[in-house]
Amino acid sequence: MAALPSNSVTINNLDFARKALEIHDTIAVSQFLRLADFLSTDKGALEYRLAGYQDDSNKPSLKLEISGKLHLLCQRCLGPMEYDLDAHATFVIVRDEASIPETEDEADEVDYLVAETHMSVADLIEDEILLSLPLAPKHEIEACDAASKLNELKKPGPFAELQKLKLQGRKTDESQD
Numbered sequence: 001m002a003a004l005p006s007n008s009v010t011i012n013n014l015d016f017a018r019k020a021l022e023i024h025d026t027i028a029v030s031q032f033l034r035l036a037d038f039l040s041t042d043k044g045a046l047e048y049r050l051a052g053y054q055d056d057s058n059k060p061s062l063k064l065e066i067s068g069k070l071h072l073l074c075q076r077c078l079g080p081m082e083y084d085l086d087a088h089a090t091f092v093i094v095r096d097e098a099s100i101p102e103t104e105d106e107a108d109e110v111d112y113l114v115a116e117t118h119m120s121v122a123d124l125i126e127d128e129i130l131l132s133l134p135l136a137p138k139h140e141i142e143a144c145d146a147a148s149k150l151n152e153l154k155k156p157g158p159f160a161e162l163q164k165l166k167l168q169g170r171k172t173d174e175s176q177d
């Protein structure tokens with residue numbers, strides 16, 4: 001049998017929580033196929049920490065932290081854009097779908113997971129990344145290639161003309177370093 005790649009790590013999530021187990025590892029961005037559409041490149045790796053614990057009312061829970069750099073696509077100029085990912089989530093593990101409360105209290109930021117003996121850690125991480133990404137990531141306006149083009153479309157008044165010159169000046173400065 002071939003060696004399993006690290007994206008195939010599965011846990012018994014209920015057991016993991018009750019025994020307060022912990023995984024601290026890195027995972028290649030290229031393993032996240034659903035994320036691929038949002039990326040300019042899938043190079044690099046993210047660091048994550050998954051820890052099991054019992055919450056204040058003794059409910060089996062998981063805490064997930066993911067951090068690292070993603071290379072997204074700017075939704076204004078479609079150019080590459082570096083994004084510092086820093087996602088945190090906590091999950092309470094419930095026996096079945098029916099045990100998930102009807103209305104999740106949005107204020108407490110707790111999600112629910114159904115108990116599974118072979119829950120994919122990579123899938124959990126990818127879900128969390130997708131939830132934490134901005135809906136339409138964009139460069140800061142001064143750094144965006146589309147900004148000068150957008151300004152040309154507007155009918156420029158004297159002040160806009162000045163603004164345009166300032167923007168172009170800043171852009172040139174940045175591209176020189």
Ligand SMILES: [Zn+2]
Nearest residue numbers: 074077139144
């Ligand atoms: Zn841009």
